[in-house]
Structures are given as structure tokens and as C-alpha cells.
């Protein structure tokens with residue numbers, strides 16, 4: 001015990017002398033204690049998350065009491081391509097799997113969003129900017145004129161009796177003739193029609209695109225039929241109107257859909273085609289069947305065939321029958337313009353090959369046949385690997401008016417090349433990226449059925465994350481827009497920001513909030529917090545647990561902790577419930593030297609430290625001034641020559657005794673060759689994050705240490721950590737691999753380094769200055785007047801003198817010599833310079849001389865010079881600016 005004290009005391013002595021001088025510090029420099037008004041970043045989320053139930057377990061899995069409804073649809077739909085209108089009748093079978101009795105059903109009428117009296121329209125905010133494109137005005141005028149919304153013609157029970165129903169904006173309540181008990185089934189039918197929105201003008205998730213040149217359209221049809229609102233254990237009847245941003249809250253079910261369209265149309269749809277022999281040619285069927293075993297896309301309809309097809313005039317209609325099982329929605333696309341290609345994809349964990357297909361017009365070529373179906377196939381492979389095997393038989397990408405939108409088995413993607421077939425890098429990666437993204441939505445939310453109306457991030461964020469993983473496996477250095485940690489810092493330090501856990505309709509910076517930030521958070525979780533092995537297992541577990549179920553945010557948070565075995569409440573709290581950002585700084589580094597106790601070594605070393613300091617200023621300046629003790633030497637005593645850092649005999653005796661009493665292992669410890677560094681970190685951003693730190697040693701080699709986030713658990717702002725190394729350290733760097741989205745990297749390095757930036761010089765730009773413009777115009781005008789006077793006189797004199805310009809050149813100069821000064825002076829009082837153009841072989845026909853003024857700046861050969869060319873017929877042409885001396 002006594003030995004310990006002896007060992008420790010010198011360390012504190014050293015500290016107090018050498019470094020503990022910061023007046024702002026209350027404690028030892030490596031662990032400053034602050035007043036504890038901080039929020040506890042590591043407090044558990046219990047008070048924020050819903051209480052677990054037997055339907056939703058504390059582990060994050062669906063429980064034994066979990067239930068969800070099922071809704072099956074049987075639909076006949078017809079496209080009226082003359083009027084861009086859709087007519088449908090559907091029979092809906094509602095299975096009540098809930099333990100509750102229902103007396104009414106709620107349906108969603110999404111098309112009613114396009115009505116002028118809807119909540120979406122009426123609550124729109126903002127107005128035009130300083131300038132708007134014509135597209136903006138076109139949209140405003142179309143919105144005013146478009147007769148959008150459902151026309152509900154009939155709602156009837158299975159026997160055809162009318163059912164009372166009430167339309168409430170984008171929803172409709174149907175009152176049941178009898179209460180529907182648990183396990184019960186109710187069958188009813190609805191007849192409806194609605195106009196199809198012009199998606200070129202009104203931004204929508206479906207609609208038509210009109211091609212003026214070919215006089216035909218591409219239809220992308222979505223949110224097109226009245227379908228059930230979700231009834232859930234979390235919300236009861238979902239009751240959030242479709243306002244525009246929050247997408248869909250839907251039930252699973254089976255669909256049988258018959259789509260009738262002009263017989264020139266090709267129809268692509270959710271589900272599997274049931275009547276290929278009715279609607280496809282023999283050649284198309286053969287090619288389609290061959291494509292299943294092909295690893296590269298095969299044309300079912302070639303570009304040339306599509307060109308021919310769209311020229312045909314329809315002679316009747318065809319009905320395409322599509323069936324789909326266990327889907328939460330149903331969409332389709334139809335056009336006479338479609339090229340169609342297809343290939344088979346082997347998916348791990350699945351015996352049947354899955355079809356990857358694309359439908360696109362010739363306007364999409366050559367980009368689409370090269371990339372779309374490959375991107376579909378790549379998505380199927382990668383997402384199946386990271387989550388669950390793709391459960392459906394087909395995945396389709398369609399090119400049309402919609403920029404990017406997802407439905408079960410089918411999605412709509414916008415990018416196209418220029419008219420000449422060339423395309424930019426942005427268009428190429430825009431297409432690959434959007435296809436991966438929209439096909440990826442088959443998992444989130446089409447299968448892992450999160451509530452889009454409430455939480456955009458649950459499908460967009462998770463999908464953007466797996467999209468990022470998938471893009472990185474497409475090619476080396478794929479230019480992903482979202483997912484990389486360093487790309488999110490600007491957003492996370494920005495002002496207009498709300499936490500990820502904000503309802504879809506109230507989000508600010510939608511793309512960053514609901515797509516990029518959660519995707520980046522998950523990637524950081526994967527690379528820097530859990531590691532790939534733990535994360536991938538846990539993420540897959542979430543997908544498995546919630547496939548064809550309805551997860552809530554808490555189910556995700558709980559599952560990822562449950563399956564990884566790591567408490568992540570601090571991470572959810574920081575990234576999902578706050579707007580804090582990451583900014584960790586190295587505030588100071590202290591190197592400690594272990595004194596071995598030998599006074600003959602330690603004391604001289606300390607003396608050197610002390611005497612190494614420069615003399616302080618007053619003493620330096622007082623040096624020449626005589627002191628009292630110099631005048632009265634008798635005032636000097638013992639303490640004037642005593643130095644407490646001199647070695648005394650007592651020191652030596654103490655040291656000997658200290659060595660004698662040391663145990664063997666203690667003697668060994670005292671010999672340690674190690675180096676001790678205490679690094680103090682400061683958390684400027686507020687977000688508690690792990691600290692990846694790279695240590696560079698004297699011999700140049702480096703070592704990476706990942707300090708877990710728990711280093712901040714007692715103090716969210718300051719953390720100090722000791723590094724014990726074998727070699728001296730020359731440099732510390734926080735986050736060298738850009739993994740924690742650190743917003744300010746200038747404070748990450750110790751010792752600090754100068755920042756490096758580049759800048760360039762640009763010429764001063766002309767500012768808008770009407771006063772100067774007016775002045776210049778006046779000056780120019782005056783110059784012109786005096787120049788004309790000069791030229792006119794010149795031509796007159798030449799004519800008089802030589803009668804017809806026999807030898808004009810010499811004459812010009814001679815005649816001008818004799819002009820009075822007021823005639824040859826420009827408005828600034830300087831003489832015009834007169835030159836003949838004899839030396840210029842390119843001079844225009846008839847030119848006899850050039851008159852030049854130095855302009856307002858009165859300097860020759862500058863930009864404001866003004867020149868006049870004189871022709872022998874007396875004409876004068878003004879040539880101003882940038883002239884060299886004529």
C-alpha cells in the first residue's frame with residue numbers, strides 16, 4: 001500500500017506543475033467535470049416506445065396474438081383511351097381476422113386527392129417563386145380544370161342490394177347490414193370510374209403521358225380502385241387522409257384482375273399473366289418462355305416491332321388477365337409503344353427462377369435495353385441476400401411519365417436518354433439507381449408492410465439503405481447519392497430540420513430526412529457499431545419476422561437489439577429522435593512520463609523542465625536594474641541558494657529504501673518501457689457516437705482503435721481516454737475513414753494541421769448599373785455626332801479637292817491636317833486619330849479611312865475605344881469596343 005502511494009504521488013506532482021494551469025478547468029485536465037444538466041443520452045427508450053403486447057413482443061417480433069386483416073379483390077377494368085378515363089367494377093371479399101366485431105368498413109379513395117375540395121389541396125402552402133417555368137402555370141391551370149376523383153356509381157352487397165356509404169374526402173365508410181364478427185367474411189362490390197391524371201403536368205404516382213408525334217400514350221395506372229383502409233392492432237381503422245406525402249397503409253390479399261384495352265396495347269401488371277395465348281402472338285410467347293432460362297435480357301417485343309405496333313390502328317379490344325397472391329396493392333401499365341424484354345434470375349433460397357422484365361418505348365432507347373432489366377435482376381439478387389428471398393414470380397420496370405414509384409412486382413421509372421440517343425452520366429446512374437430503388441420497394445414496404453402514411457422513413461430509409469449496399473455491388477466506385485456517412489453531415493448541421501421520428505406529412509427536407517439519414521444511420525450501424533456480421537444477421541431477422549406482417553418503428557428498434565445482443569437505445573435516441581449531429585474533436589493530448597523514483601534522474605529532469613521555460617517578461621526587463629540584495633548582500637540567506645530540485649542525501653536514502661521494499665513484480669513494473677497518452681475528446685455535435693481513432697507511431701506505422709460510444713456515458717460532452725503504447729505516438733486522427741458523419745473534420749487531428757483549400761481569381765463582373773449605361777449611351781452618341789461631322793467634312797473636302805477620289809489616300813491625311821480643332825476633337829477633348837487603311841488587304845470595299853476616339857477613359861487601345869469606318873460614298877459605320885489601334 002505504501003509503495004503505491006509513493007508511485008502515485010510523483011505523478012500528481014508532475015501534473016500540478018506542468019499542465020494543470022488552465023483556469024477554466026475545475027478538475028484534472030483529462031476529465032473536466034461539468035455541471036450535470038445534460039440529458040442522459042444512454043437512457044433507455046421505454047418511456048418513448050409503446051408498451052409491448054402479446055401481439056407485438058418486447059423482443060420486437062410479432063407475438064402469438066398478432067393478427068391482420070385480409071382483403072381479396074376481383075376486378076374488371078377498362079381503359080378509355082379516347083378520354084383518358086378508367087371504368088371499373090370490383091368485388092371485394094373482406095376477411096375479419098381481428099378479434100373485434102366491426103359495424104362498418106372504411107375504404108380509401110386515393111383519386112379524390114385530385115379533387116379541388118380535398119384536404120390536400122386546401123392545405124397546400126406557399127406560392128410562386130420570383131420566376132416559374134411554364135410547367136408550373138400549366139399545372140396550376142390543369143389542377144383547376146381537371147375533374148379528378150372517383151365517381152362511385154354503385155356500392156352493393158353480394159345480393160346486389162345497395163349499401164349505405166359516406167364519402168369523407170379520400171375515404172369512404174360503408175355501413176354493414178349486420179355486424180361482422182371475428183373470423184367473419186363480408187363480400188361486396190363497387191362500380192366506379194375516374195379520369196386519369198396527366199402525369200406530365202401534375203406530379204402524381206400514376207397517370208398518362210401523351211406523345212404528340214405518335215399520337216398515343218403510355219398509361220401507368222395506380223391508386224386506381226377503391227380499396228380497404230387498414231384495420232390494425234395499433235390504430236384501429238387507419239384514419240389519416242391521403243394528403244400527398246404520406247403514402248399508403250394497406251392490407252394483404254389476393255387479386256384477379258381483367259384489364260381491357262385497345263388491341264394494339266401491351267399491358268404490364270402486378271401478378272402473372274393468365275391468358276398469354278389470347279393476348280400474345282406465338283412468337284412473343286416463345287420468346288417469353290425462352291427468357292426464363294436466359295441470364296441476359298431477351299426481347300419479347302423488339303424495338304422495331306414496337307415501332308410498327310404503335311402505328312397500327314386498334315380494331316377492337318383485348319382483355320389481359322393477371323392474378324397476384326398475397327400483395328398489398330395492384331398496379332399496371334399499358335401502351336401500344338412498349339418494347340418488352342425479359343430474363344430469368346436464380347435467387348438464393350428459391351428453387352424457381354424469377355422473371356426480371358422491362359417495358360419501355362423507343363424513346364427510352366438505347367439506355368433501357370442496356371440497363372433496366374439488368375438493374376431489376378441485380379436488385380432481386382442483392383436484396384434477397386440481405387433480407388429474404390424475393391417471394392413473387394416476377395419483377396417489372398416500366399418507363400413512362402412517373403419519375404419513380406413502386407408497386408408490388410411492378411414499378412415506374414422515368415429517366416430517358418436525349419432524343420439523339422446520347423445520355424449524361426447523371427441519366428445513366430439515375431436510371432440504374434431508380435430501378436434498384438423502386439424494385440427494392442418490393443421488400444420495403446410491399447412485403448415488410450410498414451405504415452407509409454405514418455412513417456416515410458420505415459420504407460424509404462430502409463430501402464435506400466439496401467439500395468446503397470446493392471449499388472456498391474453493381475460496380476467499383478458506384479456514385480451512390482445516399483448512404484455514405486460523409487454525405488449526410490451538411491443536412492445534419494442544417495437549420496430546417498426535424499427528427500426522423502416525425503409523421504410523413506410534417507417532414508422538412510423530405511429526401512434527406514426520410515431517405516438519406518436513416519439509410520446512413522443503418523450503414524454506420526453496420527460498418528462501425530455492430531460490424532457486418534452482427535448487423536446483417538439482425539437486419540435479416542427483422543425482414544424475416546415482419547415479412548407479410550405490419551412492423552412499427554419499435555419493432556425494428558427492438559429486433560435489431562434483440563438479434564444483435566447490443567443495446568442501441570442511445571443510437572435510436574440520437575439518430576431517430578433528435579436532430580443532433582456528430583462532431584467529435586480532439587481537444588488536447590497529454591503525454592505522461594513515468595518517473596522511476598531515482599532522485600538523481602528525476603530531479604535533474606524536472607529541473608530541466610522548469611529551467612527550460614523562458615524567463616517571464618518583467619524579470620527579463622528588470623535584469624539591468626540593481627536589486628536591494630545586491631546593495632545589501634547581508635539580506636541573502638539559506639533559501640537564496642537552496643533549490644528544492646537539488647538532490648539531497650535524504651532523497652537518495654529514501655530511494656534505496658523504496659527499492660529494497662519493492663516486490664519483484666513491482667520492480668519489473670517500474671522498468672516499463674511504455675508510453676502514456678491521455679487524449680481528451682469533446683463532443684461538439686451532441687450526438688454520442690463511437691470514436692474511430694487512428695494512431696501513428698514514431699516509425700510511421702498506424703493502428704486503428706474503435707472506442708465504443710459508451711465512452712460518453714457519464715459525460716455526453718467530454719471524454720478522456722488513456723492510450724498505453726510501446727512506441728512514441730506522433731499523431732492521432734479521429735474518423736480517418738469517414739465513418740461517423742463527423743461534421744467538422746478540422747478538429748480531428750492532433751497535433752493540428754493547417755487546413756488546405758484552393759481558390760481562384762476571376763475577373764470583376766460587370767454589375768448592373770443603369771446610371772452608367774445611360775451615361776455611356778450619351779457619350780457614345782456624342783462621339784458619333786462629332787465623328788460624323790468630321791467624316792462628313794472630310795468627304796466633302798476630298799470631293800471638292802480631287803473631284804472623284806483619284807488618289808484619296810494621301811489626300812485624306814492632308815485635308816484633315818487643316819481642319820479646325822473643334823472639328824477633330826472627341827467629346828472628351830482629345831483629337832480623333834485618323835488612319836488610312838492602305839496597309840489592310842482585307843479592308844472592305846470602298847473604305848478610305850478609320851477614325852478612332854480613345855473613349856471615356858482617354859486611353860488608347862482599351863475596351864471603350866470607339867472606331868468609325870469612313871467609306872468613299874460618305875457613309876460612316878460605327879465599330880466600338882475592344883479595338884486595337886487602327
Ligand SMILES: [Zn+2]
Nearest residue numbers: 437441460463
Ligand atoms: Zn422510395
